[in-house]
Amino acid sequence: MVTGQIHIDNEQVYDALQSVSDPEIPVLTVLDLGVIRRVAVKNKIVEIDLTPTYTGCPAMDTIAADIATALEKIGLHTQIKMVLSPAWTTDWISEAGRNKLEEYGVAAPLGEEADKRALLEGERLVKCTNCQSTNTKLISQFGSTACKALFQCDDCLEPFDYFKCLR
Amino acid sequence: MILGHRLSELCGHGPSLETDIALTNISLDLFGQVRNIFQYAAQLKGGDTTEDTIAYLRTERQYHNCILLEQPNTDFAHVICRQFLFDAYQKMELEQLTNSQDETLVAIAVKSLKETKYHLRFSSEWVKRLGDGTEVSHQKAQAAINHLYPFVFEFFNETEHEKVMKEAKIGCDLAIMKEDYFTQINTLIAEATLIVPESKPRFVQGKTGIHSEQMGHILSDFQYMQRVYPNMAW
Numbered sequence: 001m002v003t004g005q006i007h008i009d010n011e012q013v014y015d016a017l018q019s020v021s022d023p024e025i026p027v028l029t030v031l032d033l034g035v036i037r038r039v040a041v042k043n044k045i046v047e048i049d050l051t052p053t054y055t056g057c058p059a060m061d062t063i064a065a066d067i068a069t070a071l072e073k074i075g076l077h078t079q080i081k082m083v084l085s086p087a088w089t090t091d092w093i094s095e096a097g098r099n100k101l102e103e104y105g106v107a108a109p110l111g112e113e114a115d116k117r118a119l120l121e122g123e124r125l126v127k128c129t130n131c132q133s134t135n136t137k138l139i140s141q142f143g144s145t146a147c148k149a150l151f152q153c154d155d156c157l158e159p160f161d162y163f164k165c166l167r
Numbered sequence: 168m169i170l171g172h173r174l175s176e177l178c179g180h181g182p183s184l185e186t187d188i189a190l191t192n193i194s195l196d197l198f199g200q201v202r203n204i205f206q207y208a209a210q211l212k213g214g215d216t217t218e219d220t221i222a223y224l225r226t227e228r229q230y231h232n233c234i235l236l237e238q239p240n241t242d243f244a245h246v247i248c249r250q251f252l253f254d255a256y257q258k259m260e261l262e263q264l265t266n267s268q269d270e271t272l273v274a275i276a277v278k279s280l281k282e283t284k285y286h287l288r289f290s291s292e293w294v295k296r297l298g299d300g301t302e303v304s305h306q307k308a309q310a311a312i313n314h315l316y317p318f319v320f321e322f323f324n325e326t327e328h329e330k331v332m333k334e335a336k337i338g339c340d341l342a343i344m345k346e347d348y349f350t351q352i353n354t355l356i357a358e359a360t361l362i363v364p365e366s367k368p369r370f371v372q373g374k375t376g377i378h379s380e381q382m383g384h385i386l387s388d389f390q391y392m393q394r395v396y397p398n399m400a401w
Contacts, residue, residue: 055278056199084203085274087281120288140185141289142192150185166281 005031005094008039013046016070023062024145027104030063034092037083046076049083053166054146090166105129106148107162115165119149128153129160136160168222169382170236170253171197172389174246182243189289190246196282203275223393227382231326234373235318237381244297244307248315251290255352256322256344258283263339272337291355298359305360312356313364320368322348326375 008014017036022028030036038049048067052060060082068078090109093101098108107126110118117123119138126136133155140150148161174194181187205218236253240246261283264276297308323345325333332338353363373379392399 052199052278054196054199054282055203056195056197058195083274084278085270087274087278140189141285142185142189144188146192146195 005034005092006036006038010039010041012074013039013041013071013076016074016076017067020063020066020070022059023066024059025101025104025106027100028093028097030067032094032097032100034094034097035060035063035088041076044076045079046071047079047081049081051083051088053088057146059145088166090163093163101163102129105160107151107160109163109165112165112167118162119164126151126162128156128158130158131156168198168201169230169232169385170249171195171201172385173236173238173240173249177240177246186243190250193250193286193289196279196286200275200279200282203278207271207275219393223390227378227386228376230378230382230386231328231374231376233318233321234369234371234379235315235321237373237379237385238315238318239381241311241314242307244304244311245315247290247293247297248308248311250286251294251355252315252319252352254283254287254290255355256319256348258287259344259348260339263344267337268335269337294355294361295359298356298361308359309361312361313366316364317366317369318371319348319352321371321373324372324374329374 008017014031017031017039018029020030022030022033025033033053035051035053036048037051038047040047050060050064050067064080064082067080071078093109101108107129109115110125114123114125118125119141122138124134124136127134128136128151131153133153135154136151137154138149139152139159143150143161147163147166149164150159151162152159171194174190174197177187178191178194179187181190201222202218205221208221209216209218235249238245238249258280261276261280264272265280267273267276294308297304299305300308323341325341329338329341333340356363371379
């Protein structure tokens with residue numbers, strides 16, 4: 001089974017990667033997001049497999065450039081390969097990442113079935129990031145970025161983003 | 168790519184903020200998907216070919232998109248119905264490609280399918296809402312379906328390339344998709360209280376490079392930067 005979090009032996013490399021964040025959701029590091037699929041350090045060259053969240057996500061090019069810069073700073077070169085398979089899923093977002101999302105004001109993805117019920121049947125399952133109420137409704141299937149949908153809370157009236165479940 | 172471009176023309180011009188964002192999000196997904204395909208094509212072709220030369224530097228006859236996708240953003244009903252007719256087809260095409268003998272195509276199809284299913288939900292919901300909405304939205308949706316329906320037959324005209332890919336077990340078998348496709352779209356059109364037009368296939372050969380007059384206008388806009396400033400990059 002493919003899991004979200006990969007193991008990185010080299011502490012320096014781990015710290016460097018942990019310093020690179022998603023430009024669209026700056027609270028999440030690339031490791032939290034689960035887009036790094038493989039890291040191998042060979043003679044000052046770090047081979048990295050990166051997988052996109054959504055095919056057209058413009059953040060991916062920026063992320064690849066940011067990773068190269070971060071590793072350059074500690075004297076390492078990178079070879080970044082974009083891999084599509086297995087396809088990224090929101091299950092690969094780390095627990096820490098999910099908590100950071102919620103604190104940031106983006107509701108973390110529910111499970112697949114609950115996600116469908118919330119997005120398609122209008123069931124009130126997504127928790128408002130402002131007041132924690134689940135009395136929320138879908139405003140738009142598509143949000144400010146490819147990975148999010150737009151919700152509104154009917155108790156505190158705040159609009160907020162929901163990170164769509166992708167499996 | 169051509170549909171992605173058509174949708175990108177709506178950026179900032181959608182009928183409401185939410186639909187504007189939705190349509191441009193779909194545009195972005197389509198560009199992402201086609202980018203994967205062009206990168207793979209460039210890798211196979213080798214030499215000087217890059218994803219950009221494939222996207223920007225072909226002549227009109229070298230583009231092989233279906234003519235439906237070139238149709239202009241006449242009104243919101245046209246935009247939605249065009250999207251729905253394509254999404255339903257693309258979903259079936261990608262489902263078939265997940266069984267391709269080519270690993271890269273499978274990876275692209277699996278990834279793209281997740282996005283396309285979401286597009287189809289969006290466009291299907293809107294077709295129903297427009298068709299079963301007000302008198303005006305119903306009329307506009309019916310006019311859009313009447314105009315666009317004759318173009319969908321082209322999806323199933325198998326070209327030489329498609330035949331070769333089918334026989335090599337890397338492409339799709341269009342013939343087995345056809346019946347399912349029409350059942351699906353006709354069911355939804357009826358559900359939207361619209362009438363399935365009794366239309367004959369229009370003589371269309373977009374997939375062999377013969378386009379409608381729309382294509383020249385699209386390319387003059389789409390290729391402008393690369394033609395005026397060759398090899399420019401971000």
